Amino acid sequence: MLSETTRAFLEPVIGQPLGDETIWLAALTHGSTGEKRNYERLEFLGDRVLGLSVAEWLYQHSGEAEGRLSQRLNALVSRATCASIARAIGLGPHMVLGKQARDDGGADSENILGDVMEALIGACFLVHGFEAAQKMVRRLWATTLEGKTGQRKHPKSALQEWAAGNRRRMPEYKLVDRSGPDHASQFTVEVAIHNVGRAQATANSKQEAETLAAEEFMRKFA
Template identity: 40%
Template sequence: MKLSAEIKAFEKRLGHKFKRPELLARALTHSSISTPTRPDNQRLEFLGDRVLGLVMAEALFLGDRAASEGQMAPRFNALVRKEACADIARKIDLGAVLKLGRSEMMTGGRRKLALLGDAMEAVIAAVYLDGGFEAAKELILRLWEDRLDSVEEDARDPKTALQEWAQARGLPPPRYEITHRDGPDHAPNFTIEVSLENGARETAKAGSKRQGEMTAAKTLLKRLEDDAEG
């Protein structure tokens, strides 16, 4: 099978030369454009999720031999969650080569978190089937290197941490409010404000309410902690 120039460029960004290029083509095919002769990437996504999980579990297990299961679990979740996969997909511009149906293309499918995360898992499976576990492991550890280095910070749920900060000081739980929304329905932007009863507040903008709340909580908590240290 001959790959297009765009997919060949992606293959180079990915850092894996496929012996069976049809695997990569399938990994990039969304269900909105699949046919009986052109299968989508859903089965590969299922496999890739498990390969990613094993590689991350092993990396955490070997990387910190003193860590308990309770410490490793949130780190693991931070590394394999859909947002992390989508961020890696953006890093290698996977969205540019996704094969999508017209409806998905018209609604911004190349930027959707779920589509990017699923496709990244499918690409991992394609590398695994093409080159074996060691090839997939090398790819994952290379692409996830920065996240592994900062996983302790990423594993900390900022909303939970901010609530614990408030409770420790006798304050009610933080309040989250959408203060502004713009953009088209298929790609909205939310401005989220988090506030505490003591008057502390912070805002953040994001493409989803959940991400906006997480970012606002993280920013406010850091400011509160910095103020306490200063």
């Protein structure tokens, strides 16, 4: 069962009475403990509840186009953001980890913190329903939602704007190499601006390689 300290920690985080503690204990428990009931299934559920809660907030509070909304959504529900919020509320010490995971720094692992944060959202959904889980997300994510997370321009857009602002030709992207098997292909893309320079990057998809190449170009020449 939960310790008094963890109960005192959880109730204000959830914003509701805990009720049956077994689901909250599962949400805090890492697979390294060997326990059959751990956070994995709850994390799967919480990820979807988080996504819908944030998407609805963005729809209601932003007039941006679908592409920009998707960009912000991806940033706001990312594992890095979930882990940042978990650290902000002091989640780490309340997670139940196996000895090896704890010795390996699991209490401050971005992956584990992010997953447990989502698991708690999933547990709240199961125990109290979507409205309560949505309120939990909006309360914990309030500062992040109102901030600049996910509002950085996409590197390809930023490069295009830089070129236009400096009266240069538009960037030209070219696939210069594709290697590896179909299930693990590597794409190398080159981006060039006439009379400025060129940059290359390699990634698992052509689109990602173009993005990384634009970032590298901006780093070198902008």
